[in-house]
Amino acid sequence: MQVILFCYGSCLGSFGTAWAYRRMRQESLLYPDSHCETCQTPLKPWQLIPIWSYLILRGRCTTCQTPITPVTFVAEVLGGTLFTTLNAATWLPISWLACWGLAALHDWHTQTFPAWLSWIGLSLALWGHSPVVWLIVVFINSLMNWLWSRWSVPTIGNGDLEFFLSYGLMWGLTAMAHWLLLAASLALIINRRTTQLAFIPYLLISALFWWLMAS
Structure with a gap:
C-alpha cells in the first residue's frame, strides 16, 4: 500500500x-x-x-x-x-500540504501563484471550525491583503503572509515559530547572494520536514 x-x-x-x-x-x-x-x-x-x-x-x-x-x-x-503518510486520520493535513506544495512550485518559477490555492489552503485549515471563526479569519485575511496592497515597497509577498496565517491556524503558534525558523534558515543558507527570492518553497520544505518528523 x-x-x-x-x-x-x-x-x-x-x-x-x-x-x-x-x-x-x-x-x-x-x-x-x-x-x-x-x-x-x-x-x-x-x-x-x-x-x-x-x-x-x-x-x-x-x-x-x-x-x-x-x-x-x-x-x-x-x-x-x-x-x-496518508490515511483516514491524516487526509486533511496532507491535502493542506499538497495544496501549498502546488503553490510553492508556482512561486519557484514565477514568484506568483493562483489565489484560489491560498483560499483552498485556508479553507482546509478552518475545517471543523465554527462559522464565526470563518468570518473572523476571512476578515483578517482581507484586511491583511488590503494593508499589503498599500505598502509602498513590500519586502514580503502577500502569498507568504497568507501562508503564515494558514499555517498558524493549522498547527498553532508554537509550531509556527519552529516552522518559520527552519524556513528562514534554509533560505538564508541557500540564497546568501540573492536579494529577491521565492520564499514559499522554503516554507513548504520546512512544513514537510516538521510533518514527517511528527509522523
Missing part, C-alpha cells in the same frame, strides 16, 4: 511541476505534448515516469544533453514521501 501511495504522490509532484512550468510560459496544460524545452524533442512515454526517468536519463535530455531542472525530481520525491 505504501508503494502505491508513493507512486500517487510522485505523480502529483510531477503534475504540479509541469503545471507551474507551463503557467510560467503561458502554455496550455494539455497542449503541446511534453517535450524538451531546449530542442523541442517530444518525450517518449518511459521518459515521463516520475523519479525513474530522471535517474535513467541522469538528469539530461537524451537528444541535446541539456540538464533537466532538479526541481522536478525533488517535487516527485517529496510528493511521494508525503503521500506515504
Whole structure:
C-alpha cells in the first residue's frame, strides 16, 4: 500500500511541476505534448515516469544533453514521501500540504501563484471550525491583503503572509515559530547572494520536514 501511495504522490509532484512550468510560459496544460524545452524533442512515454526517468536519463535530455531542472525530481520525491503518510486520520493535513506544495512550485518559477490555492489552503485549515471563526479569519485575511496592497515597497509577498496565517491556524503558534525558523534558515543558507527570492518553497520544505518528523 505504501508503494502505491508513493507512486500517487510522485505523480502529483510531477503534475504540479509541469503545471507551474507551463503557467510560467503561458502554455496550455494539455497542449503541446511534453517535450524538451531546449530542442523541442517530444518525450517518449518511459521518459515521463516520475523519479525513474530522471535517474535513467541522469538528469539530461537524451537528444541535446541539456540538464533537466532538479526541481522536478525533488517535487516527485517529496510528493511521494508525503503521500506515504496518508490515511483516514491524516487526509486533511496532507491535502493542506499538497495544496501549498502546488503553490510553492508556482512561486519557484514565477514568484506568483493562483489565489484560489491560498483560499483552498485556508479553507482546509478552518475545517471543523465554527462559522464565526470563518468570518473572523476571512476578515483578517482581507484586511491583511488590503494593508499589503498599500505598502509602498513590500519586502514580503502577500502569498507568504497568507501562508503564515494558514499555517498558524493549522498547527498553532508554537509550531509556527519552529516552522518559520527552519524556513528562514534554509533560505538564508541557500540564497546568501540573492536579494529577491521565492520564499514559499522554503516554507513548504520546512512544513514537510516538521510533518514527517511528527509522523
